[in-house]
Amino acid sequence: MSLPFVIAVDGPAAAGKGTLARRLAQHLGLPYLDTGLLYRAVGRRALDAGADPADPVAAEAAARTLAPADLERGDLRGPVADAAASKVAAIGGVRAALLDFQRRFGAEHGAVLDGRDIGTVVFPEARLKLFVTASPEVRALRRHAELAARGAAPSLDEVARDMADRDARDANRGVAPLRPAEDAKVLDTSGLDADAVFEIALSWAVAAQKAT
Ligand code: DC
Numbered sequence: 001m002s003l004p005f006v007i008a009v010d011g012p013a014a015a016g017k018g019t020l021a022r023r024l025a026q027h028l029g030l031p032y033l034d035t036g037l038l039y040r041a042v043g044r045r046a047l048d049a050g051a052d053p054a055d056p057v058a059a060e061a062a063a064r065t066l067a068p069a070d071l072e073r074g075d076l077r078g079p080v081a082d083a084a085a086s087k088v089a090a091i092g093g094v095r096a097a098l099l100d101f102q103r104r105f106g107a108e109h110g111a112v113l114d115g116r117d118i119g120t121v122v123f124p125e126a127r128l129k130l131f132v133t134a135s136p137e138v139r140a141l142r143r144h145a146e147l148a149a150r151g152a153a154p155s156l157d158e159v160a161r162d163m164a165d166r167d168a169r170d171a172n173r174g175v176a177p178l179r180p181a182e183d184a185k186v187l188d189t190s191g192l193d194a195d196a197v198f199e200i201a202l203s204w205a206v207a208a209q210k211a212t
Helices: 017-028 036-048 056-064 068-072 079-088 092-109 118-122 136-149 156-172 194-210
Strands: 006-010 032-034 111-115 128-133 185-188
Touching: 006 017, 006 118, 017 032, 017 111, 017 128, 017 194, 032 092, 036 056, 036 068, 036 079, 036 092, 056 079, 056 092, 079 156, 092 111, 092 118, 111 118, 118 128, 128 194, 136 156, 185 194
Parallel strands: 006 111, 006 128, 032 111, 128 185
Antiparallel strands: none
């Protein structure tokens, strides 16, 4: 059976992929999955168990017992969850444990999924693959503004440093490193607002839908 319409949206932190993926899903009437939340929830569960999120045994156990309610918790954002998520995400057993859930989610009715490896590993056969990126300076400014709006106030330097660490871990890990799929359309959002990004991506999505 052929795969329903799946859009893979990958890219580094704070490039605008979540905002874009959510809008595309809403506009096209497709389910949406923020796959970063899965890794965040696994990181939190490892911390709850008193473990180091980089410990493969503890992290894999947390991933294997992940429940839908874990995705609803209120502490999945912020620097602690950011760092824990990127540590568990480097562990092959964690990624394998989360793969099935993601594939089932998309294969049922089609979907928009955002993450780091959707176009390369989870849905290499997706009909549209986007790699959404922006310069490190722009991404740090965006994340800083986002944190300030939520009442947290790390300095811009701290935000930039945390982001650079996370980017390096995501891009250099041995399993499913962050990189564009060969057939991904790369969208640099550095000089674009959210509406402009959406219009470009929507035109590609409409074309991809028509082509099949
Ligand atoms: O998109 P995000 O910032 O919520 O992702 C949190 C962490 O999880 C990030 O360090 C990368 C990792 N991640 C991943 O490795 N693969 C995914 N499909 C989604 C997120």
